[in-house]
Amino acid sequence: MILRGLRRAALFVLALMIVAAAWEFYKAVGPEKGGEILGVRILPRSSERAMPHTWEMGQRLFDPEVRGQDRPIWLAVLGYSWFTFRMALVGFALGCVFGMSLAVVMARFSVVERGLLPYVVASQTVPLIALAPQVAALGGNWGLPKWMWVAALGAFLAFFPVSVATLKGLSTAPAASLELMDSYAASWWTTLRKLRFPAAVPYIIPGMKLGATAAVIGVIVSEVSTGVRGVGFAALTYAQKATSDPAQVYTAVFGAALLGLSMFGLVVAIELLVMRNRPAEAS
Amino acid sequence: MTTRGVSHPVASDAVVVDRVSMTFNEGKSNEVRALCDLELVIRPADFVSLIGPSGCGKSTLLRLIASLISPTSGSLLVNGKSASQARVEQDYGMAFQQSGLFEWRTVQKNIELPLELKGWGKSKRHQRSTEMLELVQLSDFASNMPWELSGGMQQRVAIARSLAAHPPLLLMDEPFGALDEMTREHMQAELLRICAASETTVVFVTHSIPEAVYLSNRVVVMSPRPGRITEIIDVNLGSDRDEDTREEATFYGKITEVREALRGAEAADGPRGIEDR
Ligand SMILES: Nc1ncnc2c1ncn2[C@@H]1O[C@H](COP(=O)(O)OP(=O)(O)OP(=O)(O)O)[C@@H](O)[C@H]1O
Ligand SMILES: [Mg+2]
Numbered sequence: 001m002i003l004r005g006l007r008r009a010a011l012f013v014l015a016l017m018i019v020a021a022a023w024e025f026y027k028a029v030g031p032e033k034g035g036e037i038l039g040v041r042i043l044p045r046s047s048e049r050a051m052p053h054t055w056e057m058g059q060r061l062f063d064p065e066v067r068g069q070d071r072p073i074w075l076a077v078l079g080y081s082w083f084t085f086r087m088a089l090v091g092f093a094l095g096c097v098f099g100m101s102l103a104v105v106m107a108r109f110s111v112v113e114r115g116l117l118p119y120v121v122a123s124q125t126v127p128l129i130a131l132a133p134q135v136a137a138l139g140g141n142w143g144l145p146k147w148m149w150v151a152a153l154g155a156f157l158a159f160f161p162v163s164v165a166t167l168k169g170l171s172t173a174p175a176a177s178l179e180l181m182d183s184y185a186a187s188w189w190t191t192l193r194k195l196r197f198p199a200a201v202p203y204i205i206p207g208m209k210l211g212a213t214a215a216v217i218g219v220i221v222s223e224v225s226t227g228v229r230g231v232g233f234a235a236l237t238y239a240q241k242a243t244s245d246p247a248q249v250y251t252a253v254f255g256a257a258l259l260g261l262s263m264f265g266l267v268v269a270i271e272l273l274v275m276r277n278r279p280a281e282a283s
Numbered sequence: 284m285t286t287r288g289v290s291h292p293v294a295s296d297a298v299v300v301d302r303v304s305m306t307f308n309e310g311k312s313n314e315v316r317a318l319c320d321l322e323l324v325i326r327p328a329d330f331v332s333l334i335g336p337s338g339c340g341k342s343t344l345l346r347l348i349a350s351l352i353s354p355t356s357g358s359l360l361v362n363g364k365s366a367s368q369a370r371v372e373q374d375y376g377m378a379f380q381q382s383g384l385f386e387w388r389t390v391q392k393n394i395e396l397p398l399e400l401k402g403w404g405k406s407k408r409h410q411r412s413t414e415m416l417e418l419v420q421l422s423d424f425a426s427n428m429p430w431e432l433s434g435g436m437q438q439r440v441a442i443a444r445s446l447a448a449h450p451p452l453l454l455m456d457e458p459f460g461a462l463d464e465m466t467r468e469h470m471q472a473e474l475l476r477i478c479a480a481s482e483t484t485v486v487f488v489t490h491s492i493p494e495a496v497y498l499s500n501r502v503v504v505m506s507p508r509p510g511r512i513t514e515i516i517d518v519n520l521g522s523d524r525d526e527d528t529r530e531e532a533t534f535y536g537k538i539t540e541v542r543e544a545l546r547g548a549e550a551a552d553g554p555r556g557i558e559d560r
């Protein structure tokens with residue numbers, strides 16, 4: 001168990017190093033001003049401004065956010081990320097509750113499933129960036145803090161994969177087990193609690209993994225367009241200073257990556273907890 | 284001696300099957316006539332075995348009695364009520380062909396499932412499930428997960444589950460099929476003991492002629508599709524059956540009788556396994 005953990009950590013570091021090496025390699029050989037292939041500009045610029053060295057990004061973490069401060073920027077970024085993390089967590093939790101409830105309702109009433117599913121799918125094509133300021137403004141009218149609306153937009157993206165996965169999972173209870181519950185004359189609700197839902201758990205977990213990442217994306221994107229000061233907003237402000245301080249924006253990128261990993265790790269922890277008594281092949 | 288049903292069912296009968304026919308997917312191209320015009324009356328505390336070639340509708344008859352499906356025509360009474368009412372009142376316990384345990388519950392919690400659904404308190408449930416675990420000789424595995432058990436052990440858990448609430452009627456579909464000979468004989472003896480002590484009625488599906496003869500008061504012989512009852516053989520080896528009974532001449536005599544009835548049933552409907560869809 002510990003050995004496996006160590007191996008995983010080593011693999012993770014190795015992957016990071018490969019990415020860094022690839023970055024440096026492209027920086028060394030790539031065209032300074034970007035390039036075209038068949039007349040389409042797709043090769044990114046490898047200039048100092050666009051692609052700072054990886055070690056510069058690393059060093060930048062220990063310099064202050066603005067000149068003259070004592071506090072290194074990594075602390076500031078960590079603070080922004082923590083704020084964003086909490087919003088994403090609230091969004092994810094809301095999304096899970098809503099997504100699962102929706103799946104239960106759809107499983108219960110197939111009429112609802114047929115009527116609702118197209119709208120659920122369509123909801124995911126709504127351009128979130130365009131919508132976020134309006135939603136936040138609306139929330140402001142109701143006297144709610146902005147962060148709640150950012151969280152709600154995270155929930156809006158998170159509920160979909162959870163809902164789809166739960167709906168699928170609820171239909172996987174074996175016919176023999178359903179018949180058993182029938183033989184006890186168990187109500188639909190009891191059958192859901194004792195059989196359908198536990199049987200759905202191995203399906204819900206992957207849905208939650210997708211949902212957790214979607215919540216992070218939703219929250220970061222909404223921050224940018226609503227001006228809530230999390231790590232997404234920090235990335236935006238840092239990017240505006242790219243001419244003078246090109247490495248700074250990458251500190252925010254690191255923060256966002258850490259945040260995404262933490263959310264994912266949280267779901268993995270939940271998985272280990274609820275799947276600990278399941279046969280190995282089901283997980 | 285052959286009894287074709289009983290023409291005067293009384294309210295106290297455990298199971299009354301009255302001119303029941305069952306056709307699956309009626310009117311469609313994949314129509315299957317599973318059972319045809321069945322009549323059967325089972326008295327309380329009777330032990331009745333259903334025997335017949337694979338696909339003759341034994342499981343279907345059991346599920347009809349359990350009111351898991353409704354007959355195409357005819358009617359069923361269980362404990363003097365309609366079959367569906369008996370199901371609602373949980374008048375029967377059922378052990379299926381597959382164990383159907385819940386993989387997220389421990390062995391003990393699986394056995395407690397019917398008790399939970401009956402609303403029993405925690406300590407009462409625990410006490411009964413512990414008793415049941417002893418009965419099926421799985422006390423050491425109480426807190427194991429079902430998938431950690433062998434197939435035969437899983438089947439024993441399923442049997443314990445069906446017996447847990449001490450239902451007046453037990454419906455068992457080849458429950459001992461996956462067990463080794465010794466465990467099987469032990470379970471047979473235990474089942475007889477429990478049923479005699481609690482006056483439980485049993486409808487028991489099996490493929491084994493000796494098992495049917497050893498356990499039953501009556502063996503119901505069924506013909507291939509569409510399933511009909513061709514013969515009902517009274518056995519009555521007496522309530523003091525033990526291991527020696529299996530070596531007695533009367534035991535072998537009954538086995539021969541059932542075997543011949545089975546052969547007759549198959550001959551009457553042509554070669555075995557013909558498809559009639
Ligand atoms: N749900 C169903 N839908 C359609 N046909 C069915 C269904 N259940 C059973 N049948 C058909 O009814 C017939 C009887 O099936 P049943 O399971 O009762 O047989 P059985 O006597 O229990 O056989 P076995 O000894 O192999 O368990 C079979 O031909 C089967 O194909
Ligand atoms: Mg069967």
